[in-house]
Amino acid sequence: MSSLTKVMVSPHIHSGKSTSGIMGDVLISLLPTTVAGTLIFGWRALLVVAVSVLSSVGFEALFNYIIKKEQTISDLSAAVTGLLLALNLSVDIPLWQCVIGSLFAIVVVKCLFGGIGKNLVNPAITARVFMVIAFSSVALPSFPIDSVATATPLSAETMPSLLDLFIGNRGGAIGETCTVALLIGGIYLIIRRVISWHIPVTFIGIVFIFSFFMEGFNATEAISLIMSGGLFIGAFFMATDYTTSPSTPWGKVIFGLGAGLLTCLIRYFGIYPEGVSFAILFMNILTPYINGWTRRKVFTAGGNK
Amino acid sequence: MGAYLRGIHTPHRKSTKKSPVIRIDIPETVTIPMSMHIGKPAVPTVKSGDLVKVGTKIGISDGYISSDIYSSVSGKVVKLTDYLMYNGATTTAVVIESDGEMTPDSSITPPTINSQKDLVDAVKEAGIVGLGGAGFPTYVKLNVDPERIDYLIINGAECEPYVTSDTVTMSTRTDDMILALKALNRYLGVKNVIIGIEKNNKKAAKHMKEMAASINDFSVKIQSLPDVYPQGGEKVLIYHTTGRKITANKLPIDVGCIVLNCTTIAAIGTYLRTGMPLVEKCVTVEGGAVKQPQNVIAPIGTSIKDLFDCCGGLTEQPAKIVYGGPMMGISVPNSDFSIIKNTNAVLALTKKEAKLPKTTACIRCGACVNTCPFSLAPVSIAEAYTKKNAAILTELAVLSCMECGCCSFVCPANRPLVQLNKLAKQFVNEEAKKEAQKQ
Numbered sequence: 001m002s003s004l005t006k007v008m009v010s011p012h013i014h015s016g017k018s019t020s021g022i023m024g025d026v027l028i029s030l031l032p033t034t035v036a037g038t039l040i041f042g043w044r045a046l047l048v049v050a051v052s053v054l055s056s057v058g059f060e061a062l063f064n065y066i067i068k069k070e071q072t073i074s075d076l077s078a079a080v081t082g083l084l085l086a087l088n089l090s091v092d093i094p095l096w097q098c099v100i101g102s103l104f105a106i107v108v109v110k111c112l113f114g115g116i117g118k119n120l121v122n123p124a125i126t127a128r129v130f131m132v133i134a135f136s137s138v139a140l141p142s143f144p145i146d147s148v149a150t151a152t153p154l155s156a157e158t159m160p161s162l163l164d165l166f167i168g169n170r171g172g173a174i175g176e177t178c179t180v181a182l183l184i185g186g187i188y189l190i191i192r193r194v195i196s197w198h199i200p201v202t203f204i205g206i207v208f209i210f211s212f213f214m215e216g217f218n219a220t221e222a223i224s225l226i227m228s229g230g231l232f233i234g235a236f237f238m239a240t241d242y243t244t245s246p247s248t249p250w251g252k253v254i255f256g257l258g259a260g261l262l263t264c265l266i267r268y269f270g271i272y273p274e275g276v277s278f279a280i281l282f283m284n285i286l287t288p289y290i291n292g293w294t295r296r297k298v299f300t301a302g303g304n305k
Numbered sequence: 306m307g308a309y310l311r312g313i314h315t316p317h318r319k320s321t322k323k324s325p326v327i328r329i330d331i332p333e334t335v336t337i338p339m340s341m342h343i344g345k346p347a348v349p350t351v352k353s354g355d356l357v358k359v360g361t362k363i364g365i366s367d368g369y370i371s372s373d374i375y376s377s378v379s380g381k382v383v384k385l386t387d388y389l390m391y392n393g394a395t396t397t398a399v400v401i402e403s404d405g406e407m408t409p410d411s412s413i414t415p416p417t418i419n420s421q422k423d424l425v426d427a428v429k430e431a432g433i434v435g436l437g438g439a440g441f442p443t444y445v446k447l448n449v450d451p452e453r454i455d456y457l458i459i460n461g462a463e464c465e466p467y468v469t470s471d472t473v474t475m476s477t478r479t480d481d482m483i484l485a486l487k488a489l490n491r492y493l494g495v496k497n498v499i500i501g502i503e504k505n506n507k508k509a510a511k512h513m514k515e516m517a518a519s520i521n522d523f524s525v526k527i528q529s530l531p532d533v534y535p536q537g538g539e540k541v542l543i544y545h546t547t548g549r550k551i552t553a554n555k556l557p558i559d560v561g562c563i564v565l566n567c568t569t570i571a572a573i574g575t576y577l578r579t580g581m582p583l584v585e586k587c588v589t590v591e592g593g594a595v596k597q598p599q600n601v602i603a604p605i606g607t608s609i610k611d612l613f614d615c616c617g618g619l620t621e622q623p624a625k626i627v628y629g630g631p632m633m634g635i636s637v638p639n640s641d642f643s644i645i646k647n648t649n650a651v652l653a654l655t656k657k658e659a660k661l662p663k664t665t666a667c668i669r670c671g672a673c674v675n676t677c678p679f680s681l682a683p684v685s686i687a688e689a690y691t692k693k694n695a696a697i698l699t700e701l702a703v704l705s706c707m708e709c710g711c712c713s714f715v716c717p718a719n720r721p722l723v724q725l726n727k728l729a730k731q732f733v734n735e736e737a738k739k740e741a742q743k744q
Contacts, residue, residue, distance in 0.1 A: 004638040005626050009724050011710035012631040012654060013315070013466065014661050017717040019668055075665060117668040117718075247671025296680035299310065300540065300553045300705040 056082030087175020202256030335606030344370030437566030455561030465630025481574030
């Protein structure tokens with residue numbers, strides 16, 4: 001053999017998993033929700049999605065270009081952030097506010113902290129919280145185009161029917177109303193092993209239990225409440241963000257329970273009608289501590305040295 | 306016992322299990338390094354121009370942890386040379402030109418065994434080392450108080466992708482294995498033998514069950530292991546066969562276990578039957594670039610080029626040539642290196658097989674933490690090593706890492722995790738040495 005072959009330390013094979021593959025799976029899992037949002041709220045929903053995704057990717061590319069960092073947009077994480085942000089916004093939002101939200105999510109929350117994997121809090125959630133506080137229009141509910149529903153359930157006098165809540169025929173952000181689409185996407189992610197069941201199940205479970213007690217042991221009411229607001233999109237897609245949620249199964253359980261409890265406390269006792277975003281944001285900050293508390297015991301630990 | 310330890314599902318690619326085992330034509334020359342084991346290299350006992358036969362001692366062990374070395378062909382010693390080993394170490398090697406006869410040395414006679422000491426001496430004399438890959442001199446493991454032995458565990462896990470040479474041993478060398486087991490029972494008091502085999506290796510399990518059925522004087526049990534890499538790791542194997550845990554700084558014998566690879570057992574049997582020391586090895590020659598992958602029996606010191614040629618040559622320029630399996634094996638720059646006692650496979654991997662994704666930023670997905678069989682935190686170890694913090698590294702139990710490579714295999718950002726673990730272990734040991742010198 002004439003030429004030399006490459007020498008490298010083992011392992012010499014790889015599972016083939018990649019960051020862009022994982023992010024691609026998340027994009028696929030959000031497809032049903034995006035389609036449902038467009039059907040429920042009309043074509044402008046797609047426009048909001050497009051502006052948000054394009055500006056998110058654009059800002060990341062621009063940031064990397066300016067600080068002369070290797071381009072990272074091909075890992076698709078900026079696209080995921082843009083899509084999640086859009087799905088958390090009202091369909092009537094002015095497009096310039098979308099752009100500002102993307103700028104905040106990508107540049108302030110993510111890139112300034114060092115880019116993917118380095119951010120302390122979830123970019124899309126934090127940008128939504130920022131926008132809720134900065135622009136009143138985000139918090140305003142939007143309404144299905146062909147519906148008689150008049151208000152987002154959590155601030156309304158009467159709740160929509162369970163069927164309407166399940167298929168998303170109610171007021172709310174573009175991607176948070178269609179429970180069935182979110183469930184399909186969430187199950188897809190669990191099957192593909194992108195996320196585990198721990199956070200969504202504990203998060204939604206504790207909200208159900210808490211609401212069940214608060215509503216005087218009314219199961220129908222409790223089911224309505226878990227399908228309201230942004231709980232499903234939050235529990236399956238935002239709270240499971242790798243970087244800002246714990247990595248061990250027990251850590252995930254603590255995270256889910258904490259986020260669920262905070263959501264209920266804000267819903268029942270806070271000044272905002274919805275608390276999912278705030279709850280996740282708060283648990284994001286606790287994540288490094290939860291990781292520390294739930295570190296696994298090393299197999300070879302114990303015994304005398 | 307609790308749940309099985311975690312691990313990964315690697316591709317198996319064990320097609321050579323089905324193809325026949327062949328014996329290589331006598332190579333023109335063999336290059337036999339003096340360091341084919343853990344411990345001090347052997348001291349050459351021959352010089353250029355000496356005539357040797359198959360089984361003539363050409364290197365004598367130097368110290369307690371060392372091993373004797375024998376000529377694998379008959380012929381003439383051409384030279385003693387400095388030799389770069391596949392693992393990067395330099396040692397002396399004896400180059401022997403074969404006369405094509407393969408005449409055995411006249412001194413070769415089966416040993417007489419009457420005591421544990423005789424058995425230990427015989428295994429030492431046979432030059433047998435751990436043939437699963439570690440290369441630890443086997444006689445040292447047997448030189449223990451028989452009272453301490455509860456179990457003899459035979460490693461038949463063969464968990465690395467591609468490699469099937471242990472399966473060949475288990476399906477073709479059972480007679481020699483029985484001979485060795487009977488001797489270990491008689492002179493070392495081994496009463497419980499457990500053979501660990503991955504559950505998808507039905508071929509090996511079938512032959513081992515037949516073997517177990519033919520032994521009545523003591524217990525031989527087959528333990529089916531999950532087909533999850535790495536079952537062959539010593540601590541993993543002991544836990545999955547006996548439920549016993551080895552804590553840091555302990556040896557298998559501290560929990561009453563001796564672990565020997567199935568091929569090591571067969572080598573002991575062969576020596577007891579014939580008196581011929583370890584001079585040949587069955588090697589799996591595999592990889593997408595090999596024309597006809599198969600198991601080849603070859604004299605120790607045969608170059609891997611000869612092995613590839615014996616398998617129809619290479620169909621394309623390989624992207625990597627690997628000693629051992631792809632998870633823990635060592636890659637070499639060309640095929641001039643020779644196979645040694647503990648070589649169980651040589652692979653010629655194509656570009657596609659050896660393709661590794663680009664390394665990108667850690668996304669903190671936790672895959673490494675959730676995959677590590679020993680529940681270590683590779684990502685934290687990597688961080689602590691980058692900061693050169695020995696105290697945190699010790700707290701993270703980095704020295705427990707068995708370097709199986711699961712963390713790197715699953716990392717979606719293809720971070721060099723096990724690679725940094727290896728460096729971190731070295732770093733912690735060096736720091737500890739410095740500390741000790743200060744005091």
